[in-house]
Amino acid sequence: MNRPDIHSGRLSAEEYCRNFADIKPALSNYEAHIEANRCLYCEAAPCIPACPTGINIPSFINRIATNNIDGAAQAILDANILGGSCARVCPTEILCEQACVRNHEPECKAVTIGRLQRYAIDNRQADDHPFTRLPDTGKTIAVVGSGPAGLACAHHLAREGHNITLFDAWEKPGGLNEYGIASYKLVDSYARQEVDFVMEIGGIKQESSFRLGQSISLDQLRKQFSAVFLGLGLGGCNTLGLEGEQVAGVEDALSAISRLRQCNDLSQLPVGKRIVVIGGGNTAIDIACQCKRLGAEEVTIAYRRGSQWMSATPHEQAFARDNGVRILSWVQPSSLLTEDGRVTGINLEKTTLDVNDNLQGTGEITTIPIDTLYKAIGQNFLADCFANANESPELNGSRIATDKNFRTSLSNVWAGGDCIDKDPDLTVHAVEHGKQAAHAIHQYLQGDIENG
Known part of the structure; x- marks a missing residue:
């Protein structure tokens, strides 16, 4: 009977290195500028609504073409703070690139938007964080889950001056970007580097090895914090x-x-x-x-x-x-x-x-x-995270039900990412959930309950 083979001679060191190298190598400066100049900069660009985070794609590509790389990166990050990882893992062939007008004759080949997005993020001047944190509001928010939804939510709320505690069950932050993506898609510890970049805004405290329902109950979080965001993912298989x-x-x-x-x-x-x-x-x-x-x-x-x-x-x-x-x-x-x-x-x-x-x-x-x-x-959602809670969010089927603003049935609890009843389970959708929920939470903390 064949059993798993672990002998070191299975492949050479060079083969391992080659097999798990980046499958989408970065564009060179020359390649990026050639590709950027293929964009028609459409006035009513169909690629923009095809991007779940609404990145102004013609704008950032035009900035690449005119050598404004920092401006291109800023245009991306304004809409998607995890634009670097999304450029690497998003199925752009069924999103923005599928909508590209270059798919039609005579070329029948979309502008490689994902690779241009990566080029802009990777080549921006990294001396300063591209966002500034507003003065401290004194408001505290618990964000449970440090995957793409939680990171996006935490970053946008921190920009508003709120204080975030980012809880996660794993030892390392990043969610599926850290633990669930093929190694050749996110190489060289990129997931961790992107988390560090998000944290540079300030106002975000990390708590690892934390399990909702075991370490603390949802009731306790709701009492200790002004608002709670749940980016729990799907813990069961x-x-x-x-x-x-x-x-x-x-x-x-x-x-x-x-x-x-x-x-x-x-x-x-x-x-x-x-x-x-x-x-x-x-x-x-x-x-x-x-x-x-x-x-x-x-x-x-x-x-x-x-x-x-x-x-x-x-x-x-x-x-x-x-x-x-x-x-x-x-x-x-x-x-x-x-x-x-x-x-x-x-x-x-x-x-x-x-x-x-x-x-x-x-x-x-x-x-x-x-x-x-x-x-x-x-995967499936593990509702045991609501153990020991007097109230838990309503579920729609096997996932957390949310309204259009990503608020749950509990007044001060929002949710996003794979654990909710909206959109396909893609990184880019999770980022948008976190961003939209952060906006709603901020409105709630400002006293605009209806919009929150």
């Missing part, structure tokens, strides 16, 4: 519901990605030889590609519907195939094969759609020998 799912070799994909991102010696990181990933989103793509880049021999993504239904974009799917990952569609896990407390294989049942377009199994089974199975079938 969905299960397959199969017998033997708890055996060795079966793992949540995000846990594996987190371990990889925090590893200092990839040659000592266990990786299976034959791997199956269950799921069809970006997390499935990320873990599959990273396993191949770690030296796995066979990696298969198994998805219950056709590839056009996968939440991973066609660009991400193509990237997986380019990495040698097989994508097997119209199959669902039926049962696991185990031996001595470890997974050895998986039975996949062929699926189809009935006359009402409901998914159903056909009874046809394919067996794949494996030594590792990763589950990437989505």
Whole structure:
């Protein structure tokens, strides 16, 4: 039976370095100026509303073209304080770049907005923080969760002069940018560098290893602080519901990605030889590609519907195939094969759609020998964070319900990011949630209850 291989000779040091280098290398000065001059600077630019944070894209690109790099960076950061990471991880091919008018004939190729955004952020003069904090208001806000939503909320409130305590369950701040993004998308500790940049505004105190519902209750936070923002993310991983799912070799994909991102010696990181990933989103793509880049021999993504239904974009799917990952569609896990407390294989049942377009199994089974199975079938919100609270926010399904201003059913509690019932689970949406909630909280603290 094949077991995870951790011998140091699996790949050379040069191969590890190459495999986990930046997959979107930075533009040179020459490349950036050539690309910036392709922009038509449309008066009613369709790329702006296609950006969830509303960055004035033609404006910042025009500033690059005219050598005003600091001005370009300022235009980005005004709308998106995490513009650097979003430039690296956003699926720009289905957002701003999909809306670009250059997609039409004769070029049929969008301006590479994401790479230009990265160029502007990376090349700004970093001597001074681009924002100034207003005089101290004496108001205190608890921001629970230091992922993109929490960071954006904390930064915007700190700019207004409020005092923020940023709580997080993890040892390091950054949320999924630190723990859940493929290593080749955010390299060289960029997630931590961006957190440090956010903190430079001042007025933000960090508290790590803090778990809401255990370290302190929501009731206590509401009493101690003028307002509370919840950027809790999704702490639970969905299960397959199969017998033997708890055996060795079966793992949540995000846990594996987190371990990889925090590893200092990839040659000592266990990786299976034959791997199956269950799921069809970006997390499935990320873990599959990273396993191949770690030296796995066979990696298969198994998805219950056709590839056009996968939440991973066609660009991400193509990237997986380019990495040698097989994508097997119209199959669902039926049962696991185990031996001595470890997974050895998986039975996949062929699926189809009935006359009402409901998914159903056909009874046809394919067996794949494996030594590792990763589950990437989505996450769920863990409501136990509201333990010991007399009042907790209302849920819409399995997520926190919020109004148009991101306020929950509790008068002084707002929420944003993956834990709420709005928008796809993308970094850029989380940033916008935090920004909009900060505006509403500020209005509330100013006494404008209706707008808050």
